Amino acid sequence: MGASHAKMLVAEGAQVVVADIDEQGARTLCKELGEDRSMFVSLDVTDFDNWQRAVEDTVDRFGKLDVLVNNAGIFTAGSVEDATLTDWERTLAIDLTGTFYGMKAAVPHLKKNETSSIINISSIAGMTGFKNRAAYSAAKWGVQGLTKTSALDFGEHNIRVNAIHPGSVETPLTANLKRGYGQIPLGRAAQVEEISHLVVYLASDESTFATGGTFVLDGGETAGNNLRDDQ
Numbered sequence: 001m002g003a004s005h006a007k008m009l010v011a012e013g014a015q016v017v018v019a020d021i022d023e024q025g026a027r028t029l030c031k032e033l034g035e036d037r038s039m040f041v042s043l044d045v046t047d048f049d050n051w052q053r054a055v056e057d058t059v060d061r062f063g064k065l066d067v068l069v070n071n072a073g074i075f076t077a078g079s080v081e082d083a084t085l086t087d088w089e090r091t092l093a094i095d096l097t098g099t100f101y102g103m104k105a106a107v108p109h110l111k112k113n114e115t116s117s118i119i120n121i122s123s124i125a126g127m128t129g130f131k132n133r134a135a136y137s138a139a140k141w142g143v144q145g146l147t148k149t150s151a152l153d154f155g156e157h158n159i160r161v162n163a164i165h166p167g168s169v170e171t172p173l174t175a176n177l178k179r180g181y182g183q184i185p186l187g188r189a190a191q192v193e194e195i196s197h198l199v200v201y202l203a204s205d206e207s208t209f210a211t212g213g214t215f216v217l218d219g220g221e222t223a224g225n226n227l228r229d230d231q
Contacts, residue, residue, distance in 0.1 A: 001121065001171060002071040003029050004192035005199045010037050012200055014067075017058045019043035045072045045098030051105035065109040067203045070099040070120045070143075075136040088135045095139035100146060103161075111157045118161045119202045120147050121195075124218050127165055140165075144214065151212030160211040162202050166195050167218025182227055185220035 006016045010033045018033075019041045020026040030038040039061050041054045058065050073095050076087035099120055110116035125133055126140030147163040154161060168181070168189035181187050195217055201207050202215070216222060 001166075001169065001192050001195055002069075004196045005069055005071065006033060006038065008193065008196040008200050009203060010034070012204070014203070015039075015062050017041055017054070017061075019054050020072075045101065046093040048101045048105065051101045055105045055109060059109055064113065065106060065116075066113055067117045067119065068102055068106040068110070069199060069203070070102050070118070072098055073121065073123075075133065077132050078134060079132055080134045082132075083134050091135035092139050092142075095136065096142040096146070099143050103146070103150060107154065107159065110159050111154075113158075115158045115205065115208055116160070117203050117207070118147075118150070118159060119199055120161070120163045122147070122163045122165045124165050124167045124216065124222050126163070127214070127216065128222055147214075148212050155211060158208075160202070160207065162207075162210060162213040162215060164195065164198055164202070165214060165216045165218070166190060167216075167221040169195060183221055183225075184218070185223065185226050188219065190217060190219065 002020070006018055006029060009016050016033065016038050018026045018029055018038060021042070021044055023040065023042060026040045030040050039058070041057050042050070043054045044050045055065060074091060076083065076091045078084065078087060103118055106118070110118070120143050122143040123136070123140040125137040126144045130137045144163055147161050151161040168184065170189045170191055181189065198215055198217060202210065220226065
């Protein structure tokens with residue numbers, strides 16, 4: 001999803017920083033985006049010093065920081081009983097603590113603008129229970145809570161803080177999952193571009209009154225029990 005977000009933001013006129021641990025993939029993306037419009041920075045989201053350097057490099061290159069998109073994420077399987085301690089700690093470190101670190105590093109610069117935007121990519125697993133996903137669901141619920149409280153904390157500085165909660169999305173992360181789509185009224189997974197359109201909206205000045213929002217893009221999956229068909 002991150003690559004799609006970057007492409008669509010650049011297409012709309014933004015300058016973007018692609019921050020990732022995958023240097024080769026990120027540099028290839030920046031070449032595609034245009035090196036006058038984009039920059040790569042190495043970032044391990046679980047390392048706060050990395051975050052601070054990434055933000056400073058961004059400001060050095062482009063003069064300011066207007067938007068932060070917290071997109072990094074993993075998922076691990078397992079109930080409370082089955083999940084390993086390592087999986088629990090790693091999932092929360094990337095999916096939740098990484099989001100907190102990014103916001104903490106970015107906010108001092110975002111406060112300098114007339115209006116700024118933080119976009120946290122959560123999941124519908126942060127809105128409802130997800131079987132066999134204890135760590136992932138806990139982290140994504142945490143992202144929702146962090147988003148809402150931060151919208152209150154930073155509203156006076158005109159920093160908008162919103163969360164996007166995708167359902168099933170066609171990405172390499174989900175490519176090997178065995179799943180059906182009967183629970184989704186639209187009967188399919190989302191394409192990454194369908195999430196990126198909302199990222200662009202929340203990044204833009206068209207959303208200057210949107211903060212603390214829970215934006216669900218799930219094809220209707222959380223609307224109700226689509227598998228129940230009582231006649």
